[in-house]
Amino acid sequence: MLNHLKTHIEKRLGFLNQSKLLIAISGGIDSVVLTHLCHKLGLNISLAHCNFNLRGKESDADEGFVLELAENLELEVFVQRFDTELYAKDNKRSIQMAARELRYSWFSELAEQLKFDFILTAHHADDNLETFLINFTRGTGLEGLTGIPEVNDKFVRPLLSFSSKVIETYARTNNIKWRDDSSNKSVKYLRNKLRHEVVPILKEINPGLLQSFQTTLNNLNESSEIVEESIDVFLKKAIESIGDKEVRFKISEFKKLNNPKPYLFESLKEFGFNEWNDVVGLLDAETGKQVFSPTHRLIKNREYLLLSEINLEESISISISDNVSQVETPFGILFFDEAEAIFGERTNIIFADKDALNFPLTIRKYKAGDVFHPLGMTGKKKVSKYFKDEKLSLLDKENTWLLCSGDDIVWVINRRADNRFRVTENTKRILKIELQ
Template sequence: MLQNFEKHIDNKLPFLRHSKILIAISGGIDSVVLTHLCHNIKLNIALAHCNFSLRDDESDADEVFVVELSEYLDVEVFAQRFNTKAYAEDNKRSIQMAARELRYNWFSELAEQLQFDCILTAHHADDNLETFLINFTRGTGLDGLTGIPEINGKFVRPLLPFSSKDIQHYAKENNIKWRDDSSNTSIKYLRNKLRHEVVPILKEINPSLLQSFHATLENLNDTADIVEESTYAVLKRAIVTMDENHVAFKISEFKKVNNPKAYLFAVFKDFGFTEWNDVVDLLDAETGKLIWSNTHRLIKNREHLLLTAINNTNTDEVILIAQSETSKETPLGTLFLNETDVVLEPNNTMIYVDKDKLKFPLVLRKKQEGDVFYPIGMKGKKKLSKYFKDEKLSLLDKENTWLLCSGDKIVWVVKRRADERFKVSENTKNILKIKLS
């Protein structure tokens, strides 16, 4: 196995030869064998061990074992203890998910702080099969059936081509010691149930199961490449605008394809949407119709779908501008306020007002129920909601419009319309230029 491992590194992962490597090691057979293999081919490694404090003395003994192994191999080791149960309760996670988040977050922080180039984990071919089966039984798209990626950012999994049987044989052949995790025998976890009860039957049916599975993964990944290329082609035509607040998609481009639902799934699955029939129905819904995921909204606006993060919909933020301030940083940019004797043609980023009519501090805020203003150049007042409707603003545009106010009066619907009550007249003595940059 050592020769095959070294050949795999040189052919597929040659960058590991000149990388500073952190190995995630539990003390179990897989990560211990990975450590020995990397040490034997003289890679530059250090070890990182998580003690999740879930198995009392057994967890502590794992940590001691890993430290002793590092001393034997003369490599650096980092060990971190976690109160996994408390983290799981505080963050409403299962114990397994809590442990996963804790270890991956810590590995990433460690790599960043100490400038490790790669983090190696000991996932192997059997793990890949189990992950495939877990995703398959829970229901998944193509991405869930393409296997564990060998390279994912800084995380690298060099044992994926090798089976659990290969690893066990290498450990016994080389008298390598490891720690057995008693929780791995419990079938209360889905992965263990598949490992101990389902996979052996599949291997009995097909003794070459892992080889067949590897070929299947290659075919699925080839198909995924085709899907990605086709999705990108549709996206290139569909995306109309993109900024920090939203992405706008042309609905007609999704209607042109043979299977809109498939393309909508490919485009929006990473934003938490799950009700795909509702997403499809949005294509023919009335303007203003929207659906939610936990993190995003998808809004129908005439001929477009607008995608926006939920945290961009905050309507409670208020910014105060004192009379002494000549500039103010805002979510829209820098607001400059300077007295002037010259009045130029106003535009959507600059207005002139009668300073003596203002009540300080000025307030920059989002719209509120019942807001009215007196659009400059018009007689009488107008509800802000009616103004937005007449201007044909989308829901997203309405939410991202800011109001500059003096007391409870609107001075400027920023970047759209000033208020008649504060305009400069022949009686104005002090002119204030307000400019958004």
């Protein structure tokens, strides 16, 4: 196994030889064997162990085992203890999901702080098969059936091509000691149920299951590459624009397709949507219809679908005193300066009668019922009606800010000034307000 791993690293993972590596070690057979192998290959490794405090003395014994192993191999070791049950309760996670989030977050933080190039985990071929079956039973797209990636950002899994049987044989042949996690025997967890009850039957049916499975993975990954190329070509036509606030998709491009659903799925899957029939329904929905994921939303706006991140921050209000020359805002910098005369016509600049303003001015978002007097018009107009006449999308409306004097709107910022504060022949002081 040592020679096979050495050859595998030279062919596919040669960058590991020149890297500073952190091995995620539980004390179980897989991560312990990975540690011994990397140590014998002379790789620059340190160890990181998570104590999740879920199995009492057994968890502490695992920690002690890892510390002793690190000492025997003269390796640097890091240990972090977690209150996993409290984290799971506070974040409404299962214990398994909580432990996963805690360890991966800590590994990444450790790697960033101490400049580790890569984090090695001991996932092997049987883990890959189990992950495939889990995704398959829960329902997934092609991506969920292509297996655990050998390299994923900073995480590297050098043992993916080795079976659990090969790893165990190596451990016993070389008299390597390890810790058994009693929770791995419980079939109340889906992965363990598959490992102990389903996979053995599949291997009985096909003794060469892992080899056949690897062939299937290779075929699926090749198909996945074709899909990605096709989606890339499609998105070049379908994406109208990518801005700071939104991505704008042309509905017409999706409607040209015989089956737009898989294209919508591949285009939007990374944003957390799961109600795909509702997403497809947006193509023929009325303007303003929305579909939400935990982090994003998709809005139908005339001939476009608008993708944006959900803004969880409460609307803020900014106060501006008389002597301020500039103010930083969420949408840019506002500059205030007295002017001698009015010049130019640009939406990002207004000129106001300073003596008509009631300081401090405020900047806020639009509220239902807001009314202003558009410059160049007689009478007043609801801001909502102005938005409608200007054919602003829901996102445009939500990202429009108002400059106010008391309860009166001075400027629908970057769009329209208010007639009540315009410069007249009687104006003594002109205030120039510019957005940059």
